[in-house]
Amino acid sequence: xxxxxxxxxxxxxxxxxxxxxxxxxxxxxxxxxxxxxxxxxxxxxxxxxxxxxxxxxxxxxxxxxxxxxxxxxxxxxxxxxxxxxxxxxxxxxxxxxxxxxxxxxxxxxxxxxxxxxxxxxxxxxxxxxxxxxxxxxxxxxxxxxxxxxxxxxxxxxxxxxxxxxxxxxxxxxxxxxxxxxxxxxxxxxxxxxxxxxxxxxxxxxxxxxxxxxxxxxxxxxxxxxxxxxxxxxxxxxxxxxxxxxxxxxxxxxxxxxxxxxxxxxxxxxxxxxxxxxxxxxxxxxxxxxxxxxxxxxxxxxxxxxxxxxxxxxxxxxxxxxxxxxxxxxxxxxxxxxxxxxxxxxxxxxxxxxxxxxxxxxxxxx
Amino acid sequence: xxxxxxxxxxxxxxxxxxxxxxxxxxxxxxxxxxxxxxxxxxxxxxxxxxxxxxxxxxxxxxxxxxxxxxxxxxxxxxxxxxxxxxxxxxxxxxxxxxxxxxxxxxxxxxxxxxxxxxxxxxxxxxxxxxxxxxxxxxxxxxxxxxxxxxxxxxxxxxxxxxxxxxxxxxxxxxxxxxxxxxxxxxxxxxxxxxxxxxxxxxxxxxxxxxxxxxxxxxxxxxxxxxxxxxxxxxxxxxxxxxxxxxxxxxxxxxxxxxxxxxxxxxxxxxxxxxxxxxxxxxxxxxxxxxxxxxxxxxxxxxxxxxxxxxxxxxxxxxxxxxxxxxxxxxxxxxxxxxxxxxxxxxxxxxxxxxxxxxxxxxxxxxxxxxxxxxxxxxxxxxxxxxxxxxxxxxxxxxxxxxxxxxxxxxxxxxxxxxxxxxxxxxxxxxxxxxxxxxxxxxxxxxxxxxxxxxxxxxxxxxxxxxxxxxxxxxxxxxxxxxxxxxxxxxxxxxxxxxxxxxxxxxxxxxxxxxxxxxxxxxxxxxxxxxxxxxxxxxxxxxxxxxxxxxxxxxxxxxxxxxxxxxxxxxxxxxxxx
Numbered sequence: 028x029x030x031x032x033x034x035x036x037x038x039x040x041x042x043x044x045x046x047x048x049x050x051x052x053x054x055x056x057x058x059x060x061x062x063x064x065x066x067x068x069x070x071x072x073x074x075x076x077x078x079x080x081x082x083x084x085x086x087x088x089x090x091x092x093x094x095x096x097x098x099x100x101x102x103x104x105x106x107x108x109x110x111x112x113x114x115x116x117x118x119x120x121x122x123x124x125x126x127x128x129x130x131x132x133x134x135x136x137x138x139x140x141x142x143x144x145x146x147x148x149x150x151x152x153x154x155x156x157x158x159x160x161x162x163x164x165x166x167x168x169x170x171x172x173x174x175x176x177x178x179x180x181x182x183x184x185x186x187x188x189x190x191x192x193x194x195x196x197x198x199x200x201x202x203x204x205x206x207x208x209x210x211x212x213x214x215x216x217x218x219x220x221x222x223x224x225x226x227x228x229x230x231x232x233x234x235x236x237x238x239x240x241x242x243x244x245x246x247x248x249x250x251x252x253x254x255x256x257x258x259x260x261x262x263x264x265x266x267x268x269x270x271x272x273x274x275x276x277x278x279x280x281x282x283x284x285x286x287x288x289x290x291x292x293x294x295x296x297x298x299x300x301x302x303x304x305x306x307x308x309x310x311x312x313x314x315x316x317x318x319x320x321x322x323x324x325x326x327x328x329x330x331x332x333x334x335x336x337x338x339x340x341x342x343x344x345x346x347x348x349x350x351x352x353x354x355x356x357x358x359x360x361x362x363x364x365x366x367x368x369x370x371x372x373x374x375x376x377x378x379x380x381x382x383x384x385x386x387x388x389x390x391x392x
Numbered sequence: 393x394x395x396x397x398x399x400x401x402x403x404x405x406x407x408x409x410x411x412x413x414x415x416x417x418x419x420x421x422x423x424x425x426x427x428x429x430x431x432x433x434x435x436x437x438x439x440x441x442x443x444x445x446x447x448x449x450x451x452x453x454x455x456x457x458x459x460x461x462x463x464x465x466x467x468x469x470x471x472x473x474x475x476x477x478x479x480x481x482x483x484x485x486x487x488x489x490x491x492x493x494x495x496x497x498x499x500x501x502x503x504x505x506x507x508x509x510x511x512x513x514x515x516x517x518x519x520x521x522x523x524x525x526x527x528x529x530x531x532x533x534x535x536x537x538x539x540x541x542x543x544x545x546x547x548x549x550x551x552x553x554x555x556x557x558x559x560x561x562x563x564x565x566x567x568x569x570x571x572x573x574x575x576x577x578x579x580x581x582x583x584x585x586x587x588x589x590x591x592x593x594x595x596x597x598x599x600x601x602x603x604x605x606x607x608x609x610x611x612x613x614x615x616x617x618x619x620x621x622x623x624x625x626x627x628x629x630x631x632x633x634x635x636x637x638x639x640x641x642x643x644x645x646x647x648x649x650x651x652x653x654x655x656x657x658x659x660x661x662x663x664x665x666x667x668x669x670x671x672x673x674x675x676x677x678x679x680x681x682x683x684x685x686x687x688x689x690x691x692x693x694x695x696x697x698x699x700x701x702x703x704x705x706x707x708x709x710x711x712x713x714x715x716x717x718x719x720x721x722x723x724x725x726x727x728x729x730x731x732x733x734x735x736x737x738x739x740x741x742x743x744x745x746x747x748x749x750x751x752x753x754x755x756x757x758x759x760x761x762x763x764x765x766x767x768x769x770x771x772x773x774x775x776x777x778x779x780x781x782x783x784x785x786x787x788x789x790x791x792x793x794x795x796x797x798x799x800x801x802x803x804x805x806x807x808x809x810x811x812x813x814x815x816x817x818x819x820x821x822x823x824x825x826x827x828x829x830x831x832x833x834x835x836x837x838x839x840x841x842x843x844x845x846x847x848x849x850x851x852x853x854x855x856x857x858x859x860x861x862x863x864x865x866x867x868x869x870x871x872x873x874x875x876x877x878x879x880x881x882x883x884x885x886x887x888x889x890x891x892x893x894x895x896x897x898x899x900x901x902x903x904x905x906x907x908x909x910x911x912x913x914x915x916x917x918x919x920x921x922x923x924x925x926x927x928x929x930x931x932x933x934x935x936x937x938x939x940x941x942x943x944x945x946x947x948x949x950x951x952x953x954x955x956x957x958x959x960x961x962x963x964x965x966x967x968x969x
Contacts, residue, residue: 160395205407207395264429264437302430306423313419320415323408329395332404339411347418354425 041388044318044381047311051366052082054296054308059369061274062288062295074288074369081371085378092382097390100383101330104148104155108175111148114141115182140372142183142191147376149176149199150337157206158329169212173199190360194344201340202333256355263297263305263353270301288369290361293353312346312365319384325391335387338380345377449518449607452583453600454547456627458561458590460636461664461858466557467591469547473530476518476544477508489540490521496533497522518544524679549584554673556639559696560632560666560794560856562589563674587677590630590856592795597860600627631859633662638967642667645958650691650943651923651951652698652835653958658843658928658937661852661870663792666836668697697943699790699797702832706915707760707948708924709781709827711883712841713768714753716780718879722771725753725882731763735822742766742822757886758896760912762826769825774816777824778804783873784841785851786833791869792854800833828916839926839939842911845884846928846937849875887911888931898925900952904959906968907931910938912948920944923951936968 038045059078063069100107118141156172176199184192204213262276270276276298287295297305319339326332345365351357363373429437457468475493482489490508494501504521511520530543549564551557564584583602586595603624642653646669655665672686672693686693695701717723733747744762748755756764769777781787787802803824805816823829836854844851853869887909890896897912910927923945928934938959940951962968 158395205411207400260429261437261440263426264433265441267430267434267438297426297430302426302434305426305430309419309422313415316415317412320408320412324405329400336411343415343418347422350422354422354429356421356425 037389038385039392040318040322041385044315044385047315048366048381050311055082055292055367057273058292058295058299058367059288061276061299062292062369064274077371078369081374084371085374088375089378089382089385092379093385093389095382095386097331097334097383097386098328100151100334101155101158104151108148108152108179111141111145112179112182115145115179115186117141118186140370142186142188142195143372143376145179145183146191146195146198146341147379149179149195150202150334150341150380153199153202154330154333154337157202157208157333161206161208163209165212165215168208169203169216172203173216188361190362193360194348194362197344198337198341201344202337205336205340206333256359259291259294259353260355262294266298266301266304268302270297270299270304273299275299290349290359290363290368291353292364292368293350296367297353309346309350312342316343316346322384322388322391326387327391331387331391335384338384341380342377345373449605450583451603451605451621451624452547453602453624454626455549455564455584455600456598456629456861458598459629459631460634460639461632462635462637463631464636465552466632466636467549467551467561470550471545472524472548473527474520474524474544474546475522475530475533476520476542477540478542479512479519482540485540489537492537493522493533493541496536497525497529518542520544520546524548547584549678551674551678553636553639554675555671556636556643556667557634558589558671558674558693559668559698560589560634560639561674562591562593562795563587563677564591565677588796589794590632593793594630594857594860597630597863598627601625628863629861630857632856633657633664633858634666634856635664635967637965638665638962639667641665641958641961641965641967643669643671645954645961649945650697651945651954652939652941653954654698654836654839654937654939655958655962656839656843656854656937658846658934659850659852661840661854662858663854663856664936666698666856668695696794697941698835699792699794700834702798702800702834703922703941703943704829704832704915704917705786705827705838706913706922706924707827708838708842708911708913708926709825709831710757710760710765711845711887711911712780712784713765713772713777713825714757714883714886715845715875715879716772716777717768718882719780719875720772720776723753723768728752729756729764729767731761733763735763735766737818737822740819742819753882754886754889757883757911758889758893760890760897765825766822769821770818774805774821774824777821778802781831784844786831786837786841788837790834790836790840790854792836793856798834800837801831802833803830827913835939835941838924839937842926842939843928843937844873844875845880845887846909846934848877849873849880884909884931887927891927897948898927898952901927901956901959904956904963906959906963908959909934912952914948917944920946923948925951925955927955 035042056079060075063074069075152175153172161168176196180192180195183195200213204210265271266276276295293305293308296308300307316339319335319342323332323335326335342365345362348357348360349362349364349368352359352362363370366374366377454469458466460466477489490501490504493499494504499522507521507523508519534541534543551561551563563586565587567583567585584599586592586598591598601624603622605618605621607618638655642655642665646653646667648670651669653665653667654663656663670689670691670693672689676682676686718725728750730750731744731746731748733744735742735744742762746759746761748759748761748763751759751761751764753764755761772780781802786800789797789799791797803820808814808816808820808830820829824831840851840854847870850870850872853871855869888907890898890910890912891901891908893899898908898910901908901910907930908927909929909931910925913922913924913926915922915924921944923942924940925948926937926939928937938955940955940958942951942954945951959968
């Protein structure tokens with residue numbers, strides 16, 4: 028009993044998050060199970076058992092990261108960054124096997140998407156840069172940190188994975204806006220990028236142009252992405268207030284929705300659990316993000332502070348953009364729903380980030 | 393420097409509030425949109441979901457054809473006939489139907505079930521149960537079961553010169569047989585995607601655009617309406633720079649021996665022949681048959697030896713070394729070294745393959761005298777040799793328009809120190825000077841390096857694409873190496889002597905009367921030596937460059953004989969004049 032009490036004390040103010048996580052896991056399992064059905068038949072193969080393995084594995088990772096002192100990432104920040112570059116580079120060079128889709132590295136039977144790791148690395152590197160007072164010098168304050176971001180984003184973009192590349196830039200930019208760096212730099216750079224974009228084509232070498240002409244352009248659907256969005260809207264809308272019930276979503280069950288177990292998992296939830304279910308899910312997300320930002324007022328270390336800001340922003344952007352995408356607010360880019368979509372890479376990196384946050388929290392109770 | 397904690401953390405409180413507000417507003421926005429869809433318009437969407445299920449049946453595009461430089465078809469799509477069922481139509485009579493079909497065709501029922509399971513994509517998609525049958529049989533069965541069966545002709549890739557062009561063209565596969573992540577890039581499971589070769593490199597041109605039929609089905613799964621069709625667009629045709637006749641001659645000349653023949657336009661870099669032996673039949677990949685014979689073959693037929701394997705180059709490095717020596721002002725063409733058949737260095741004897749006596753640069757090239765180039769190498773020094781080999785592109789990709797190109801390797805004293813923690817010995821320099829030891833590169837890279845002597849010092853980028861239907865393609869690219877014209881002339885003259893001098897190493901090519909200049913090479917390896925020949929012609933203004941490589945071919949002599957037979961047949965067939 029003493030032991031339990033100690034644990035409980037250790038996690039003051041964090042129990043809500045743990046509870047929310049368990050709920051999200053359950054929602055994920057249920058909606059995945061449903062999305063793998065077609066006309067009452069289970070068609071998922073080993074997807075389901077794989078995801079259960081991922082979830083179990085993520086919890087182990089989560090617990091381990093709870094016990095790693097977050098200051099370690101300060102010291103290791105550039106090593107972590109370099110590792111992330113090597114891994115995404117490795118995919119670029121060795122991942123050729125998958126023909127045009129080079130995002131995965133395969134370890135054992137499971138494949139891993141190293142671009143997820145680079146989001147993590149960027150948060151850590153940004154937190155390190157911004158934890159020192161700015162020098163009021165464009166090169167030191169802005170150019171240096173963002174050249175790290177640029178390199179990561181560029182390699183991820185050429186894999187090609189536009190969604191993650193944009194995400195990396197958005198996260199870094201958001202942390203940057205929150206830092207003490209002079210905000211006018213951000214405005215300058217935005218303007219410069221807008222002006223420079225059309226000219227960059229002329230600087231490419233002939234073979235680069237050749238490569239670009241042969242570059243496989245990912246288009247989303249034979250009848251345009253409109254089809255996916257219309258089907259997604261019908262699924263969500265027809266869920267009405269209370270939803271159609273578990274395994275009863277017709278849009279889902281009749282295979283109308285592509286990618287419904289990964290990026291479009293939200294449509295399955297909204298169709299089967301209705302507005303109330305969606306509201307509940309959003310509430311859980313909001314709760315987690317709020318708890319993360321609430322902790323900021325207790326933190327007394329700038330590095331921990333910006334790490335926490337980065338983690339909160341990462342969670343927020345993933346939820347907002349993914350759900351916004353299924354609702355047709357944002358264009359369809361490949362992006363999973365936080366803690367819920369099928370897939371191991373994003374699950375593990377989200378759990379790692381949360382593990383880091385828990386460690387910070389226990390240092391600043 | 394560090395922040396002052398007090399001011400840092402107190403000042404930030406307002407921006408934290410702002411951040412939380414942004415999150416709250418964003419989530420409220422999502423809720424607002426959700427409210428609009430699920431509550432305000434909920435019954436409308438429910439009606440749409442109940443009454444009208446819109447379904448897409450994909451129409452797959454035809455891939456563009458691939459032609460050679462003379463318009464000969466190398467690859468095209470042909471129709472193959474399949475029998476398909478719509479699962480929703482045969483819900484209850486599946487077993488009896490499959491039994492009847494298996495009896496009619498004399499086909500094992502298990503195969504039909506296996507196909508059905510494998511090809512099932514959804515209840516409203518045509519699902520192939522019997523594939524690749526004759527048109528007659530297909531029509532016959534359709535007549536017997538008009539309501540349950542449909543004929544589903546699908547395009548199948550056919551390679552018309554399979555063995556001759558396998559490494560250049562590559563092949564296609566159904567996206568479903570590849571990793572499922574391809575779906576993210578818009579590939580449909582049955583869509584074909586280029587694997588390897590031109591099929592992969594120019595997949596975006598060749599693949600065309602898929603269309604689809606938009607149909608309405610009701611809740612019971614019956615088709616109630618046809619909403620429209622988006623037509624599929626055929627992929628673009630591609631014309632290559634290769635000459636299929638020359639490919640065939642190359643295949644015959646190599647006659648299944650391991651090696652490569654490369655034949656290109658010296659000035660533009662257009663590849664006229666690129667043949668790697670042994671080859672394979674890409675049609676087997678399309679049919680999915682007898683692949684074991686390809687995978688198990690110890691000679692690795694899938695590897696394009698011209699671009700994907702690296703080898704020591706032997707004496708082919710000598711003309712490059714000669715240029716380095718002239719450019720660095722270490723020698724003049726008249727500088728002589730005396731060949732006594734060997735060179736003693738410390739306790740080691742380094743041999744020449746003959747005893748050539750006093751040699752100037754021209755004679756040394758004509759005779760491929762090792763002693764001359766040992767001494768030249770020692771004068772130039774390993775660092776300079778290394779940097780010249782790199783300048784000639786021996787350790788970089790040639791950027792030919794084929795996937796998975798490998799690059800070679802050029803050693804340097806610094807590399808040896810970093811890698812083995814050993815210093816660079818004079819013996820290493822000697823080995824490097826005759827293309828032995830650590831240096832290795834692809835046949836294509838060394839061919840282009842020597843080709844720069846033929847075209848006034850340009851490293852050209854090799855190209856296989858001549859034209860794309862309805863598109864401008866001007867892809868020629870070359871880079872000058874900044875070598876004095878005088879020096880190029882000297883080496884070119886030396887290379888001419890290998891052929892037209894009676895003691896020259898490539899004298900057997902004189903009979904062809906093509907005014908060839910070139911260089912032979914025999915590279916020692918752990919097994920039998922590799923045989924090399926790279927040359928160009930005509931002498932005054934070279935138009936063509938040829939290279940023959942024989943893996944474990946024994947000696948350069950074998951390579952020369954193959955070069956002779958190849959060029960002789962090109963001439964007889966009027967492919968060159």
